[in-house]
Amino acid sequence: MKNTIAERIFDFLKNFPPFDVLEKEQLFNIASNVKVTYIEKDSFVFRQDELPHQNFYIVKDGAIGLYRTMESDHILIDICDEGDIFGLRPIIQNDHYLMSAKANEETVLYAISVEILKEIIKTNEKANKYIIASFSSNIKTPYAKTNNGQLFANVNSLETNNAFSEVQTAQYSKNPITCLKNATIQEAALIMSDKKVGSILIVEDKKPIGIITDKDLRLKIATGIISIDKNVSKIMSFPVITFPEKITIAEAQIAMIKHKITHLCITKDGSPNSELVGILSEHDIVVLHGNNPSVLIKELKRSKNVETLKYVREKSAELLKGYIEQNIPITFISKIISEITDAITIKAIELSITEMKTEPPVKFSWLALGSQGRKEQLLITDQDNALVFEDVSEENYQKTKNYFLELSQKITEKLHFVGYEFCPADMMASNPKWCLSLSEWKQQFNSWITKPTEDAIMLCTIFFDYNFVYGEKELVTKLSKSIFKSIQSFEIFLNFLGRNALKNPPPLGFFRQFLMEQDGNHKDQFDLKSRALMPLIDAARLITLSHNIKDKNNTISRFHKLAKIEPQNKDLYLSCADSFKILLHYRTEQGLKNNDSGRYINLNTLTKLEKLKLKGCFKPIKDIQDLLNIRYNLAQMM
């Protein structure tokens, strides 16, 4: 019998992997057994931790967001649109869903029975490889479509131990060593030596209430502060941080960094009030792969020379590459990479201070500027930094300044050696213009704000995104206060800043085509930085400044904060944050691919889909620029 409907579904499926490698009869068999479902916006297809359905899904029309709930945050991991498959791994591995799938817009799905696919996998080698490869990546994003192809090609290398497995569920120790809360410290220590472990959990009714590690014994017992016949509760750390069994390695790492701990308790439902089922230590993760951010930071802390810094820096570049390939959310990546960059800088400063003949004469602080200040620097670029030191009497001024200039010289040279090249515009603390006392800085900012020339505005956009890295934080707090005071007494400055924000060239022309650079070295390439990223960065900075928000320097967190402050514009700000994430991820990916800054893109290398994704990010740019235009009366100023 003729089957027009199945033929149409066949025609749709054949365009997408893995269906494109199936035999015609195999695919027709799948097509004629499809179930079509309609999902309303914001309805769930399935929820995290649910048992797997009988079917996996392919998006026909619309878009499905995959969310992972971590603590109380719902993190958007991926968006599936036309032709994307989801919900396959759990049914093949007979595991719970690790994420929730929710319709971001109204969506039509084709549900495909896993039994038919299993049958086909058995006989079709190519399809089988594709599916294994897509499990290893586990998370894929639509704007990195090319990854699917790469994975397919690299199927052999994936079978060997993949160093970057953050999205896999972490393997934890299933039989944690425990003792009861009425045990003495000595009893606990004996159990630990007997079982040859470095930590012991204190339990009550099978629930974890505290933990003792080797470190506690060393710091609190061996030093004689507390006697060994005291109760374990005297030295245990509590409360413990608990997670459910399905924790991924990335989540574990972030939790350890966030809470500055080395052990996580795994409990039945993830809360501290349920039964203990295991323990996940930093060591468990290190065993999984040596390239671990917390290990790198530890290595930094112990390092005694600049060569180690260089080594760690190179390692972190590898880490970045792996993260991008794995499509780890960009907010996690930037958090970890900037953490490492800061740690490298701090160490460079410490090493430089020891090289100086004397201790710093007064308190000072080291500031990171620009993208490093915003914690958005993923690819290694040139350094932008500044130094502020405490006010000193006039006769001591020159001597003090000379000391800090010499120190800065040493620091910037070290950073240069590590790989952060000297800033071509000399925006570095070693430049006498940017190594100033607190009052000088206050004055400098005040003059930029009250006399907003083009140059002044340009410098503001760099210096306003400063971030305290090392030294006396109080100096920076004072500086921030003074800057906001200056802005408040000279509010028209914000309008100038707004005008500057709109000066970025638009990404798309009237006919929605990409606008390319007209001349210069990058003729006919697309300038991702100034046409797409800068407008968002500038807008976020301007609006947070206007709200007097001092502690938000990062573009994504600025937009999130703004979404809370101005609920009427929540959707716009959140879509700006999303666009920024995608664009930053994209730039980093391009930079890694071409071994450059990722700023200029050759459009011919993009697939149609990639271009569509990029264009999708431009809509919020236009919307936020319209908002600036109205809010700061810019039409009148232009």
Added chain:
Amino acid sequence: MFNFFKKKKYPEYWQKHINAVKNSRNYSNYESIRFVCLDTETTGFDYDNDRILCIGAVAIKNNKILVSDSFEIYIQQEVFNKETIKIHGIRRNGTEKKVSEEEAIIQFLEYLDDAVIIAHHTKFDITMINEALKRLKIGPIKSKQLDTNFIHKKIAQGNWFKKLFSLDELCEIYNIKMHDRHTASGDALLTAYVFLKLTFKYKKNNVLNLTDLINTNYYLNK
């Protein structure tokens, strides 16, 4: 005389159809109801002289369109109309395998089973089918029927004076991509999409049940 009519023996397939609908236990639970979205292509719009060329149908159960449970049949015809060929594209001697009208009806009723029929302008398709049944000395069809037009009218805001919406208009309103328009199976599938979206909207305030849905037909008679 009266007895003579009562004893009249129906063909087995027709008796089966009557029993299937009468004895079905599936109607009370929405999840277990099998809906069949159907569309017919005909030689024209005259109930007396025009004939069915093709019946296309696809089933819906528990809010899922089951492609595996679909139906498509082409009927050999004497009546032929040059005008409508432009619409449906079925030629007298086309390549599709064609069967007699009786054979088509037998297969269709077998496929239909106890399903609730959904169509767009159901009255037209059902009348065409009933006319065919009449030629076989049986009918009219017993299945419960729904019309996407009237479900839409029940939930739609706005233009109450507009009597009927075309399938194209509903696809436009409910943002459904159209393809294979004016093939029986294609229109049946579009009708199925429309029905899924309609019932989702309909469900928002009410729990779905068949009686409510059938009551939307009230507008049919008004």
